[in-house]
Amino acid sequence: MTGETGHKLRGDYSRMRPDYTVDQEWEKYSPAEHELWRRLYRRQESLVAKYACGEFIEIMERLDFGAGIPRFDAINEKLARATSWQLVAVPGLLPDLTFFDHLANRRFPVTVWLRDPEEFDYIVEPDIFHDFFGHAPMLFNPVFADYMQAYGRGGIKAHELGAIEMLARLYWYTVEFGLIDTPQGIRTYGAGILSSGGEIAYCIDSPDPNRIGFDLLRIMQTRYKIDTFQETYFVIRDFQQLFDATAPDFTPYYGELRGREPYAPSTVLATDKVYHRGTAPQRAA
Numbered sequence: 001m002t003g004e005t006g007h008k009l010r011g012d013y014s015r016m017r018p019d020y021t022v023d024q025e026w027e028k029y030s031p032a033e034h035e036l037w038r039r040l041y042r043r044q045e046s047l048v049a050k051y052a053c054g055e056f057i058e059i060m061e062r063l064d065f066g067a068g069i070p071r072f073d074a075i076n077e078k079l080a081r082a083t084s085w086q087l088v089a090v091p092g093l094l095p096d097l098t099f100f101d102h103l104a105n106r107r108f109p110v111t112v113w114l115r116d117p118e119e120f121d122y123i124v125e126p127d128i129f130h131d132f133f134g135h136a137p138m139l140f141n142p143v144f145a146d147y148m149q150a151y152g153r154g155g156i157k158a159h160e161l162g163a164i165e166m167l168a169r170l171y172w173y174t175v176e177f178g179l180i181d182t183p184q185g186i187r188t189y190g191a192g193i194l195s196s197g198g199e200i201a202y203c204i205d206s207p208d209p210n211r212i213g214f215d216l217l218r219i220m221q222t223r224y225k226i227d228t229f230q231e232t233y234f235v236i237r238d239f240q241q242l243f244d245a246t247a248p249d250f251t252p253y254y255g256e257l258r259g260r261e262p263y264a265p266s267t268v269l270a271t272d273k274v275y276h277r278g279t280a281p282q283r284a285a
């Protein structure tokens with residue numbers, strides 16, 4: 001398996017099932033790995049209280065998974081009751097269609113391995129801390145849970161239509177790096193932010209990046225950076241907006257977008273609803 005940038009992936013793909021799932025083998029995590037999880041969790045806990053949306057905080061407190069690397073089967077009992085989702089263990093990143101098929105069937109793939117201590121602040125590939133801490137709590141929210149399934153179904157269709165790149169931008173700017181407008185101010189529901197020690201404060205407090213209102217077609221036309229903090233974040237009003245905006249058939253949208261040049265990640269358009277215009281240099285569209 002190779003990742004998006006073509007480098008060799010570090011997970012063990014030799015013993016998986018055809019759908020890329022493996023057993024979690026929870027007993028095999030070392031005491032040092034559980035200790036690293038506790039450190040990661042503790043750092044994130046205080047940040048989340050200030051920067052995460054209420055939905056995330058509430059579930060996280062209820063689940064209380066900070067004592068060590070969680071067991072998927074224990075979470076799955078609760079998740080089944082809440083939204084009928086399940087976590088499945090995987091070696092790491094998956095081929096697009098395999099990933100979409102899991103989501104379309106309300107299964108969220110979670111990487112089994114934990115980063116090394118040297119990667120405390122930054123990791124290239126998603127590990128169990130990102131996948132679990134960032135993604136699992138949001139799957140307890142009924143509207144968001146339905147959005148994720150619809151995304152999986154949409155992915156299978158986008159694959160047939162050759163539109164995965166456009167749809168992937170939507171995932172990136174919502175599921176991974178999405179912001180939400182709340183009575184307490186702008187907060188985050190994006191897993192890439194929620195599991196990050198640095199970007200979680202940056203995305204909300206820093207004057208550098210743009211914060212722009214959610215706009216489906218605009219997002220699907222906007223490139224993103226995978227190796228730095230984002231230059232632009234998109235803000236939803238609530239999860240219903242996300243679900244409703246993405247409910248229509250995307251086939252005509254893809255047709256419309258195909259001929260257009262994608263925007264740079266830093267672009268601000270005259271038509272954008274600007275919550276904050278980034279002050280970092282080279283902002284002109």
Ligand code: PHE
Nearest residue numbers: 150151154246247248249250
């Ligand atoms: N409605 C989209 C389509 O027809 C599917 C989708 C739903 C995509 C939710 C993303 C998020 O392709």
Ligand code: CO
Nearest residue numbers: 126176191192
């Ligand atoms: Co993720």
